[in-house]
Amino acid sequence: MGLVLSMLVAVTSVLPAQLPLDASPVPVLSNVDAVRHIEFDLDITTFTRQRFSLRRQYPTLNWTSDGCSAPIVGSQGRSFNFRAACDRHDFGYRNFKALAIFDTSTRKLIDEQLHRDMNTYCSSQRRTFKVRCIAWSEIFYTMVRAAGGP
Numbered sequence: 001m002g003l004v005l006s007m008l009v010a011v012t013s014v015l016p017a018q019l020p021l022d023a024s025p026v027p028v029l030s031n032v033d034a035v036r037h038i039e040f041d042l043d044i045t046t047f048t049r050q051r052f053s054l055r056r057q058y059p060t061l062n063w064t065s066d067g068c069s070a071p072i073v074g075s076q077g078r079s080f081n082f083r084a085a086c087d088r089h090d091f092g093y094r095n096f097k098a099l100a101i102f103d104t105s106t107r108k109l110i111d112e113q114l115h116r117d118m119n120t121y122c123s124s125q126r127r128t129f130k131v132r133c134i135a136w137s138e139i140f141y142t143m144v145r146a147a148g149g150p
Contacts, residue, residue: 032099034058039092039110044117048084062098065090068140079125079132082140085117089144108145115141 029037038047038054055063067075068086075083092110096102118140122133 028057031058031061031095032101035061035092035095035099039088039095040113044084044088044120047088051087061091062094063091064094077136079129080118080122080136082118082121082137085114085121088117089114111141111144114144 034054034057038058042050051063055061065087067083067090075081075086089110092113093102093107096106096110115137118137119134122130122137125133
């Protein structure tokens with residue numbers, strides 16, 4: 001029995017792998033479409049989970065981030081952690097600027113996405129932290145909006 005099993009394993013290991021008939025390759029988007037998709041279409045959890053694979057798929061995009069560059073408080077505190085939201089916000093600003101399609105309306109859309117991402121994080125917090133987290137989200141969003149134009 002051991003010999004038969006060994007032969008089956010040997011034969012099946014050299015057979016070509018078959019892809020399912022309905023499998024289609026992941027579409028490669030233009031840089032502009034990729035930035036729009038990553039910034040506005042993916043939810044923050046997917047962005048965080050797929051960030052490194054997206055980085056490999058689109059290596060010419062700017063993936064650097066300084067997190068939330070808010071002086072004193074930074075990206076996180078006792079009741080909030082906005083690091084992922086700030087990473088995506090930096091991604092949007094840096095890439096829309098590099099692609100020369102950053103203007104006041106794009107800036108507003110990116111800032112609003114930051115606000116949604118922060119509030120998504122806050123919604124997952126315990127009730128005692130949720131109120132404080134939302135308050136920090138409002139402060140961050142207000143400061144980003146007041147920081148200036150494109």
